[in-house]
Amino acid sequence: MGRPKRKTATTARASRKEYEYNEFSDIDGDDLHKSNSKGDPIDKPDNGDKWKPDYEDDLFEDINYEVNYEIKDEKEDPCYDRKQELLRDCKCLTESVRKPLNVAIIGPPGCGKSSFLNTVFASLNSDRWYEYAKCGYFGNHEDVMGMQITRHLRSFPKEEYYTQNDCCRLPTFIDMTGFENDDSVINEELLYLVFCGKVKEKEVLNDIVAFGRYHGITTMRQKYRNRFSYRKIDRIIIVCSSNPDSAMPSALLKTVVKVANELDITFYGVMTHADIFRAKYDKRVQSREKLFRETLGLPRNRLASVINYCPDVDPDRSYEDTLLPALDVPVLRLMRQILTPEPGDSTMNFGDYVNEVIYFIKNFFFIGCILIASQYFLAVDISVVKSIFYILIMILFILYMCTYFIKFNRPVNATAR
Ligand SMILES: Nc1nc2c(ncn2[C@@H]2O[C@H](COP(=O)(O)OP(=O)(O)OP(=O)(O)O)[C@@H](O)[C@H]2O)c(=O)[nH]1
Ligand SMILES: [Mg+2]
Numbered sequence: 001m002g003r004p005k006r007k008t009a010t011t012a013r014a015s016r017k018e019y020e021y022n023e024f025s026d027i028d029g030d031d032l033h034k035s036n037s038k039g040d041p042i043d044k045p046d047n048g049d050k051w052k053p054d055y056e057d058d059l060f061e062d063i064n065y066e067v068n069y070e071i072k073d074e075k076e077d078p079c080y081d082r083k084q085e086l087l088r089d090c091k092c093l094t095e096s097v098r099k100p101l102n103v104a105i106i107g108p109p110g111c112g113k114s115s116f117l118n119t120v121f122a123s124l125n126s127d128r129w130y131e132y133a134k135c136g137y138f139g140n141h142e143d144v145m146g147m148q149i150t151r152h153l154r155s156f157p158k159e160e161y162y163t164q165n166d167c168c169r170l171p172t173f174i175d176m177t178g179f180e181n182d183d184s185v186i187n188e189e190l191l192y193l194v195f196c197g198k199v200k201e202k203e204v205l206n207d208i209v210a211f212g213r214y215h216g217i218t219t220m221r222q223k224y225r226n227r228f229s230y231r232k233i234d235r236i237i238i239v240c241s242s243n244p245d246s247a248m249p250s251a252l253l254k255t256v257v258k259v260a261n262e263l264d265i266t267f268y269g270v271m272t273h274a275d276i277f278r279a280k281y282d283k284r285v286q287s288r289e290k291l292f293r294e295t296l297g298l299p300r301n302r303l304a305s306v307i308n309y310c311p312d313v314d315p316d317r318s319y320e321d322t323l324l325p326a327l328d329v330p331v332l333r334l335m336r337q338i339l340t341p342e343p344g345d346s347t348m349n350f351g352d353y354v355n356e357v358i359y360f361i362k363n364f365f366f367i368g369c370i371l372i373a374s375q376y377f378l379a380v381d382i383s384v385v386k387s388i389f390y391i392l393i394m395i396l397f398i399l400y401m402c403t404y405f406i407k408f409n410r411p412v413n414a415t416a417r
Pocket of ligand 1: 134
């Protein structure tokens, strides 16, 4: 069924354009390129006016600006075929990995982390946009009307965001909200602990920080580093807004880079709000992108400029009915880079095996408790309980061995290209 025609999207776009062209009307497109610096793809090389960005190697491309918010069927979008191609590549890359990657999303409060995650989820699916990660300003734990907001990691395994039924092992994404622009040793240690997987899902990050501040960094290290590793991070996506008026979170960026390098984790950069702040027309946006890239030391194939699905870009929220492949393509190009296997990815480490065993024991413990409880409260004969218990153990063991065999004995040969 066709969606009612939207009236306000054009108005919203018009006002955005007005901002772009009025606010920066002193900037002439050509002037931007004339100040060429060697090798910097933002600037125009000395080979004349025919210069075009290299779309194959440069993720920070300028394709987003042709987004047609009025389309009613994603197949109408000229980027539809490109999206399908990228989606196939991404899925192919994940099909034969031994375990899904853990991808952490970090950035200053309000930069668009949760919106970006929802955009990634929409891109990887083929139906419509959903708000899996809750958007809004929750990050700064003291600034939300003076309330103390509890900070914890929020993870999104494939089962939570992927609606299709196929065997690709898409990553688990971890929304790391509430990290301030802070390069203190305590913040650095917290990042280290999170990236090593020493912090549990529901654990309150404020408590770890409070512990470190009270007892000192040495005791904090002793307490948390000796822990068992729950979920080691394989890739990091550092998100930052393209808004040149917002402060560059340099202290946070440098700390993330330092810890990621120490742990040998590959990191990527994402600049949001590309619908409003366009490097093509605004020198300040260009400088911001350059500063972001230089602070992280990123090559251009690890940096993407994205427009997130959010009410700002389409006030009618038509993306609740259909996807916009023009928004998905830059995100999927980045995802294809991220999902490309690295040498350490496919191996199960000791922590993973221990996790498996714990999961196994937990199941037994749960069933055992139910059976023992039924013996006391329902006065069931003990021998019946015992036999049921043994049968269930056998069934669980067989099921477990089957899943283990299917899950971890596939050949590792995935490369889409
Ligand atoms: N115009 C525009 N707005 C965006 C974009 N991405 C996010 N926003 C808006 O920015 C605001 C904050 O986005 P969130 O995704 O909640 O930011 P966050 O980083 O998760 O925030 P915290 O969890 O509080 O740290 C929301 O109002 C979004 O609608 C974008 O690409 N373009
Ligand atoms: Mg958020």
